[in-house]
Amino acid sequence: MSDLYERSAAVMPPFALHKMPFGIDHASGSYLYTDDGRKILDFGSGIAVNNLGHNYPTVVKAAHEQLDKMVHCCHNLFHYEKETALAERIVGLMGGGYKVYFSNSGAEAVEGAVKLAKYATERPAIIAFKGSFHGRTMMCTSLTASNSAYRKHYEGLVPSIYFAEYPKLFGTPYKMEDGKCPKQYFTQFDDIFKRLVDPYSVAAILMEPVQGEGGYVVPPREWVQYVREICDKYGIMLIFDEVQTGFGRTGNMFAWQTHGVKPDIMSCAKGIANGLPLSAVVGKAEIMDKWTAGAHGGTFGANPVSCAAALATIDVLEGGAIENGRRMGEYFIGELKKLQAKYPVIGDVRGLGLMIGMEMVYPDGSPNREMTARIVSLALEHDLYLLSCGCDKNVVRFIAPLTVSKEEIDTALSVLGKVFDQIADEA
Structure with missing residues (x-):
C-alpha cells in the first residue's frame, strides 16, 4: 500500500477511500502510470470521461491557451466566446431547434433537466426506471434505483417519483416470443397511469438510453420508440440522461x-470535455424559452477552460474517433462472444460502441458477483484496469477510450484469457 494511500486515509472520509492501494503519477493515451512504476491499460476511462484517452494533445493545447486568456468570469454575468461557440456547436449536433445551459457535473445536468421539465409543464411527477443511476444530489438520489446503498439514510427523498421496469432482456422474468421485447415492458405504463399517477400529472419520463450502473443494459429500439410515443400522447417531456452515453460512447x-429517438431534454457530461468538469442541459428551444430569469443558475458552469477543451474534443470525435470507437467496439464484442462460447460462466455479452458489458452467472443463471470481482481483481494484477456494474454487481464493464487501438484490445483479451485460465486452475 502506497504512502499516498496512507496520507489520504488520514484526511478523507471512508467513502472517498474506495480506491486502488496505489497512486497515479501521470497518464497518457490508454495508459495509467502509477507511483510505484506500473503501466496499466485503462479500460475504465475515468468512468467514461476520457473518451479520447488521457491528455489528448489538442484538447490539452486548447485548455492551455484558454487558461492563459481567462480562467473564470461567471456565465451568469457575462457572455464570452467559448461558451457561446460550444452551445452553437451542440445545437448543431442536435440538428438545430435546441438551446443549451452549462453546469459542472452529470448530477447537476440531470437535476437541471428535471427542473426544466417541471417548470415548463407545471406538473409534479417524474417516472424513472429500476436499475437507474442519475447522480448523488438529493434529487438525483431520489431518481436512482440501482443500489439501495445510494439511498440509505437519505429518506425521505424527493416526492412524486415513480419507477417503471427497464427492459433487461437477459434474465427477464417475462416470456419472450421470437426474441421480441415482452409486452409487459410496454403495458406497464397503462398500469402506472391507472393505479399510481395520472399521465397528465407527469412532467417527464427520465431514462438512460443505455443503463450504466444498472448493468450496461441496451434497451430494444422499438421499446425506446414506444416511450417516445407515450410522451407525445400525454404531453410528457422525454428526458435522456446521456451523461455516460454521450459524446461517442455508443458509436x-x-x-x-x-x-x-430524439429527446425533448437531454443531460450530458462525462466525455464532453475529456476530463475537465463540464455538463449541459440541452432542451428544445420552445421548452428552454420557458425557463425565465431566476428559475435556474450556477456559478461555475460553462468554465471557459472546460468549454475550450470541449470544442477541441468534439473536433477529434467528429474527425474519426467516433468511427474508430464503433469499429473497435464491434471487434471487441465479437471477441468477447468467442470467450462466452468457451466459458459458460459468461452469461451475456452486450453493448453499443465501446460501452460493453459482460454478465457473469452461476450454472443456474443466477448472478455471479464473486466471479465478477475475481476477474476485475486478477485483471489488475496483469495491469488491466476494469470496473464492474449491475444491480447485482455481476457485470464486468469495458469502457475503453474511443481512440483505443486493436493492439490494445488484443492485449486486454490476452489478459482475460490468462484470467479465465487462472480461475479454471483454481477450481
Missing part, C-alpha cells in the same frame, strides 16, 4: 441517434 455522438 454515435449521442445514443439517441443510435436509437433513432
Whole structure:
C-alpha cells in the first residue's frame, strides 16, 4: 500500500477511500502510470470521461491557451466566446431547434433537466426506471434505483417519483416470443397511469438510453420508440440522461441517434470535455424559452477552460474517433462472444460502441458477483484496469477510450484469457 494511500486515509472520509492501494503519477493515451512504476491499460476511462484517452494533445493545447486568456468570469454575468461557440456547436449536433445551459457535473445536468421539465409543464411527477443511476444530489438520489446503498439514510427523498421496469432482456422474468421485447415492458405504463399517477400529472419520463450502473443494459429500439410515443400522447417531456452515453460512447455522438429517438431534454457530461468538469442541459428551444430569469443558475458552469477543451474534443470525435470507437467496439464484442462460447460462466455479452458489458452467472443463471470481482481483481494484477456494474454487481464493464487501438484490445483479451485460465486452475 502506497504512502499516498496512507496520507489520504488520514484526511478523507471512508467513502472517498474506495480506491486502488496505489497512486497515479501521470497518464497518457490508454495508459495509467502509477507511483510505484506500473503501466496499466485503462479500460475504465475515468468512468467514461476520457473518451479520447488521457491528455489528448489538442484538447490539452486548447485548455492551455484558454487558461492563459481567462480562467473564470461567471456565465451568469457575462457572455464570452467559448461558451457561446460550444452551445452553437451542440445545437448543431442536435440538428438545430435546441438551446443549451452549462453546469459542472452529470448530477447537476440531470437535476437541471428535471427542473426544466417541471417548470415548463407545471406538473409534479417524474417516472424513472429500476436499475437507474442519475447522480448523488438529493434529487438525483431520489431518481436512482440501482443500489439501495445510494439511498440509505437519505429518506425521505424527493416526492412524486415513480419507477417503471427497464427492459433487461437477459434474465427477464417475462416470456419472450421470437426474441421480441415482452409486452409487459410496454403495458406497464397503462398500469402506472391507472393505479399510481395520472399521465397528465407527469412532467417527464427520465431514462438512460443505455443503463450504466444498472448493468450496461441496451434497451430494444422499438421499446425506446414506444416511450417516445407515450410522451407525445400525454404531453410528457422525454428526458435522456446521456451523461455516460454521450459524446461517442455508443458509436454515435449521442445514443439517441443510435436509437433513432430524439429527446425533448437531454443531460450530458462525462466525455464532453475529456476530463475537465463540464455538463449541459440541452432542451428544445420552445421548452428552454420557458425557463425565465431566476428559475435556474450556477456559478461555475460553462468554465471557459472546460468549454475550450470541449470544442477541441468534439473536433477529434467528429474527425474519426467516433468511427474508430464503433469499429473497435464491434471487434471487441465479437471477441468477447468467442470467450462466452468457451466459458459458460459468461452469461451475456452486450453493448453499443465501446460501452460493453459482460454478465457473469452461476450454472443456474443466477448472478455471479464473486466471479465478477475475481476477474476485475486478477485483471489488475496483469495491469488491466476494469470496473464492474449491475444491480447485482455481476457485470464486468469495458469502457475503453474511443481512440483505443486493436493492439490494445488484443492485449486486454490476452489478459482475460490468462484470467479465465487462472480461475479454471483454481477450481
